[in-house]
Amino acid sequence: MSASTSSPAASTAGRTLPLTEGSRLQRVVRGALTPGGAVFILVAVLFVAVVWVNPSFGEPPQLIRFIGRTAPIAIAAMGQYYVIVSGEFDLSMGAVIATQVVVAGNYIGDDESRVLPAIALMLLIGVVVGLVNGLGTTILRVPSFIVTLGTMLALGGLVKYLTGGAATGNPVDTFREIGRGGVQDVPVLDVLPYSVIILVAVAVASVWLMRAPFGRTLIATGDNPDAAGLAGAKVWWVKTRAFILSALSATVAGILLVGYAGVHPSVGAGYEFQAITAVVLGGVVLGGGRGWVLSAAAGAFALELLFSFLNFLEIESTWRNTVQGVIIILAVAASARAWSLGRRPTSRSTPAAPAPSPTTARPGTETGEN
Amino acid sequence: MSATTDRTPDPASTPDAASSVENRESVRRRRAARPRGARQLDSTALIYLVLVGVIVVSAVLTAMEGRNFFSQGNIWAVLTAMSVLGLIAVGQTLVILVGSLDLSVPYVVSLSTVIAAGGMKGLDSNLSAALVNTLVVCAVVGFVMGVLVSVFDVHGFIASLGVGLIVSGYLATNYQGSHGDASPALELLGRSGIAAVIPTSFIILLVAALLVTLMLRYTRLGHHVYAIGGNRDVARLSGVRTALPVIAVHVLCSLLAGLAGLLLLSRTGVGLPTIGSQGRYDLLSIAAVVLGGTLLSGGKGSVVGTLGGVAIFAVLDNVMGVMQVNPFLKDFVRGLVIVLAVAVYARRSVVRRPPRFAGTRPSLPTPGSITGSTTKEETA
Numbered sequence: 001m002s003a004s005t006s007s008p009a010a011s012t013a014g015r016t017l018p019l020t021e022g023s024r025l026q027r028v029v030r031g032a033l034t035p036g037g038a039v040f041i042l043v044a045v046l047f048v049a050v051v052w053v054n055p056s057f058g059e060p061p062q063l064i065r066f067i068g069r070t071a072p073i074a075i076a077a078m079g080q081y082y083v084i085v086s087g088e089f090d091l092s093m094g095a096v097i098a099t100q101v102v103v104a105g106n107y108i109g110d111d112e113s114r115v116l117p118a119i120a121l122m123l124l125i126g127v128v129v130g131l132v133n134g135l136g137t138t139i140l141r142v143p144s145f146i147v148t149l150g151t152m153l154a155l156g157g158l159v160k161y162l163t164g165g166a167a168t169g170n171p172v173d174t175f176r177e178i179g180r181g182g183v184q185d186v187p188v189l190d191v192l193p194y195s196v197i198i199l200v201a202v203a204v205a206s207v208w209l210m211r212a213p214f215g216r217t218l219i220a221t222g223d224n225p226d227a228a229g230l231a232g233a234k235v236w237w238v239k240t241r242a243f244i245l246s247a248l249s250a251t252v253a254g255i256l257l258v259g260y261a262g263v264h265p266s267v268g269a270g271y272e273f274q275a276i277t278a279v280v281l282g283g284v285v286l287g288g289g290r291g292w293v294l295s296a297a298a299g300a301f302a303l304e305l306l307f308s309f310l311n312f313l314e315i316e317s318t319w320r321n322t323v324q325g326v327i328i329i330l331a332v333a334a335s336a337r338a339w340s341l342g343r344r345p346t347s348r349s350t351p352a353a354p355a356p357s358p359t360t361a362r363p364g365t366e367t368g369e370n
Numbered sequence: 371m372s373a374t375t376d377r378t379p380d381p382a383s384t385p386d387a388a389s390s391v392e393n394r395e396s397v398r399r400r401r402a403a404r405p406r407g408a409r410q411l412d413s414t415a416l417i418y419l420v421l422v423g424v425i426v427v428s429a430v431l432t433a434m435e436g437r438n439f440f441s442q443g444n445i446w447a448v449l450t451a452m453s454v455l456g457l458i459a460v461g462q463t464l465v466i467l468v469g470s471l472d473l474s475v476p477y478v479v480s481l482s483t484v485i486a487a488g489g490m491k492g493l494d495s496n497l498s499a500a501l502v503n504t505l506v507v508c509a510v511v512g513f514v515m516g517v518l519v520s521v522f523d524v525h526g527f528i529a530s531l532g533v534g535l536i537v538s539g540y541l542a543t544n545y546q547g548s549h550g551d552a553s554p555a556l557e558l559l560g561r562s563g564i565a566a567v568i569p570t571s572f573i574i575l576l577v578a579a580l581l582v583t584l585m586l587r588y589t590r591l592g593h594h595v596y597a598i599g600g601n602r603d604v605a606r607l608s609g610v611r612t613a614l615p616v617i618a619v620h621v622l623c624s625l626l627a628g629l630a631g632l633l634l635l636s637r638t639g640v641g642l643p644t645i646g647s648q649g650r651y652d653l654l655s656i657a658a659v660v661l662g663g664t665l666l667s668g669g670k671g672s673v674v675g676t677l678g679g680v681a682i683f684a685v686l687d688n689v690m691g692v693m694q695v696n697p698f699l700k701d702f703v704r705g706l707v708i709v710l711a712v713a714v715y716a717r718r719s720v721v722r723r724p725p726r727f728a729g730t731r732p733s734l735p736t737p738g739s740i741t742g743s744t745t746k747e748e749t750a
Contacts, residue, residue: 089527091653140713143666149653150709157701165698273531286525322539329532333522 035283035335036295042281043298046305053312061190066308067301068182068193069260072253074300075199076271077278078206079249081296082242084279087222087288088137088144090246093275095155096129097268100254102159105169105263115175122251129155130247134240144243152272159265167264179259195256199297202252206293209245218242222288277324278303281331303327417663417678420711424682428689435692442566444688450637452684453571455654456677457630459662460579461623462655463676467586468619469599469668470519470526474534475627475655476646478508481537482631487550487641497553505628511537512624516617534652541643548640560636571633575677578626583673591615599668627651657708658683663715682711 031037051058057066076093083090100122108118129151136147182193209215221228221238229235254268261267282299284291306327307320425439432439458475465472482504489500511533518529563569586592594615597605606612634645656666661679664671686707690700 136709136713142709142712143660145666146657146660146712147709149657150705150712153653153701153705153708155705157698157703157705160698161696161702276527277531280528286527316543318542319539321535321542325532325535325537325539328528328535329518329524332524332528332532333518 035331036290036292037283038334039282039295039298039302039331043302043305046302046309050305050309050312053309057308057312060188064189064192064196066304067199068195070301070304071193071195071199072179072256072260073271073274073278073304074297075202075249075256076253076275077282077296077300078202078293079246079253080272080275080279081206081282081284081291081293082218082245083144084276084284084286085222085288085291085293086218086239086242087225088239088242089148089276090133090243091145091148091272092129092133092151092155093246093250094268094271095152095159096126096247096250097254097257097271098265099125099129099155099159100251101258101261101263101267102163102168102265104171104175104255104258105167108171108175109169110172112172112174115172118171118175119255122255123248126247126251127244130244131240133247134243135236137243138236138239156265163265165265167262169263171258171263176259179256181259195259198252198256202249203294203297210293214238214241219289222290224289274303275300277328280328283331283335285335414663414672414675414678416715417661417675417682421678421681421685424685428685431689432692437692439689439692444692445567446563446569448681448684448688449567449572450569451687452677452680453569453575454630454633454649455651455658455683456572456575456680457578457626457633458651459655459658459676459680460575460582460673461626463659463662463664463671463673464582464586464595464619465526465623466656466659466664466666467599467668467671468595468616469602470616470620471530471656472515472620472623472627473527473530473652474511474515474537475623475630476649476651477534477537477541478511478624478627479631479634479646479649479651480541480643481511481646482508482628483635483638483645484541484545484549484641484643486556486632486635487552490551490553490556492551492553494553494555497555500553501632504632505625508624508628508631509621512621513617515624516620519620520613520616538647545641545643548642550641552635552639552641556632556636557639560633571636574629574633578629579673579677582622586673591618595619596669599670601669654683654704661708661711661715682707 032041056062076097080090080093103122103125104118107121108114133144133148133151136142136150137144140147178194178198180193182191182196184191186192210218217228217233217238218241220231221233221235225235228238250268250271253271257267278300279291279296280286280299281302282291282295282297284296284299303324306323310320310323311317429439432444438444458479462472462475485507486500486504489503490496515526515529515533518524518533519526524532559570564573586595591614594605594610594612597608597610598612598615602612630651631646635641638645658679659671659676660666661682662671662675662677663679664675683704686703687700690703695703
């Protein structure tokens with residue numbers, strides 16, 4: 001949980017950082033109380049609830065398949081995390097997924113030798129889309145909401161136009177194995193889906209990336225782009241890379257989804273809002289600068305567990321949206337209060353929020369002093 | 371911004387001994403501080419310049435198809451197409467000006483058609499009751515969003531997305547397919563107009579836009595909207611009660627979306643639970659607002675510009691319809707136009723921003739701004 005703290009020391013001069021004091025256990029407990037940590041508790045609670053309703057869900061083979069099914073949305077959520085933590089939005093994710101799925105279907109076809117070139121091509125497309133989004137946002141200074149909305153409409157329209165809106169092409173089975181297959185005869189789990197392996201790899205890479213200078217700069221940029229720029233960060237390049245990472249995550253999610261869902265231009269529809277919901281559920285603050293990357297993935301799991309729970313309760317699937325809506329509002333309303341606990345004095349200065357220590361530096365009146 | 375800066379010239383203008391020069395100066399400053407200063411005017415003019423360009427190109431393209439863009443029927447079609455998206459975009463402008471967002475509009479539109487059609491049951495005698503019912507429900511939806519945004523500090527993006535999802539779940543569960551029947555009087559309204567050129571729905575849009583513009587320029591609420599959108603903390607520290615305008619604006623936006631739903635109902639005759647999401651009014655209305663020169667982070671913009679943005683979309687759609695462009699390709703063109711137009715516009719507003727604070731130090735961005743979107747327009 002402490003991975004994402006890059007709070008500038010200057011703003012908290014005169015008091016110790018609450019996140020670094022206390023024993024390891026105290027810190028874990030305190031971390032679990034932040035929105036980014038609370039999502040893990042939420043996942044645990046939901047998991048228990050699902051198992052309670054349907055005991056077979058807890059068996060390892062079932063569970064690992066569930067994780068495999070959730071992998072695409074979790075990967076997409078981690079991609080969206082980079083963009084959101086840098087203070088932007090990426091609405092083009094669903095369209096990118098659709099594009100990649102259709103590219104895979106039409107380019108590979110029955111030709112097995114084309115699998116690797118196809119993956120390279122898809123990654124290239126991802127990089128290009130990310131570059132367009134990123135440069136449009138940073139160099140052209142168009143709000144990211146609008147740029148990515150534009151790429152979403154343009155890409156989605158193009159893909160639907162080229163395919164006529166219907167399912168076309170069918171990639172060779174070896175390619176689809178990435179999404180639906182797995183390592184057979186694993187001791188406890190029975191089968192270890194490739195998607196789980198990819199998910200773990202992406203998660204490890206993400207954690208490493210967020211601890212690397214890039215991640216630190218990214219969070220600083222999201223918190224205050226001007227301060228980051230004045231401190232020497234290349235804000236435009238950092239943000240552009242975030243968009244590239246997001247598009248690449250969408251590409252990986254697309255590759256996995258080919259295996260599950262097949263080739264249809266509507267695959268990935270609504271993924272952008274699902275991913276944003278997952279990220280927000282993970283306690284990442286819209287507007288940037290707060291949140292942990294694994295919390296975003298955990299948010300995706302919480303969402304999927306919730307849907308499974310509703311499924312097992314045999315609630316009509318049409319209520320899914322309503323539940324999703326209630327959940328994200330509650331999560332964000334709760335975290336809007338909770339984030340003001342540990343970090344800097346909030347500029348919104350919610351007087352209702354209890355102060356962590358009843359001492360100095362709290363009034364939140366920097367703006368009013370001069 | 372405006373409401374707070376409005377105060378500063380007051381001491382200069384009130385003393386009896388103030389010379390006429392000072393007076394003129396204070397008037398000038400007060401005007402500059404208003405939402406629509408001289409600078410704002412020519413940025414709005416720019417949008418209408420683009421609109422004229424789009425119309426000229428469209429007229430040429432339409433002529434190449436052997437048809438007349440300025441024929442009665444075609445103008446009627448364009449204005450009708452404008453009215454629904456226009457009403458929604460006017461509401462969206464208000465919400466964006468205050469620094470929030472409303473992604474729930476498509477579901478509110480659908481909800482409004484379904485409730486109104488269900489209430490009318492095809493009878494004129496039910497008309498007024500159904501209209502009141504519908505608008506009250508829409509207002510309640512907006513009120514909930516406003517409270518979430520202002521009191522519970524939920525980002526507008528999430529609050530409206532969540533409320534929209536809740537409404538969509540309700541719609542999907544309780545209504546399958548078309549529902550109810552519009553009253554004949556309402557359907558007649560949908561077909562009526564002036565001289566077969568200007569449909570009544572467009573007049574409704576103009577009246578709504580005029581009222582909102584007057585509200586923004588001449589009422590306390592309007593000035594507070596700009597102040598809160600510019601910087602919520604500064605507005606609050608200046609003594610503005612920030613909750614009320616935010617709630618009011620969300621209620622107005624949902625009401626206008628409900629009105630747009632009623633207009634749709636007057637044309638379709640039945641309530642359709644998916645008509646809003648099919649129209650993708652959420653994203654298109656936001657795009658139209660930004661195209662119209664309103665800052666996505668709030669505090670700057672006008673309804674007049676938004677109408678220009680909506681008109682650009684309507685004309686584009688119309689000409690693509692005439693040329694029988696593949697509907698999927700339409701999206702491609704739309705996306706391209708949005709990015710290109712806003713790219714041109716966004717760069718201009720960067721250059722334009724500092725003069726608003728004439729003579730004083732360059733404006734600093736708001737570090738604690740609640741809006742999730744970019745604050746980079748202000749950094750310049």
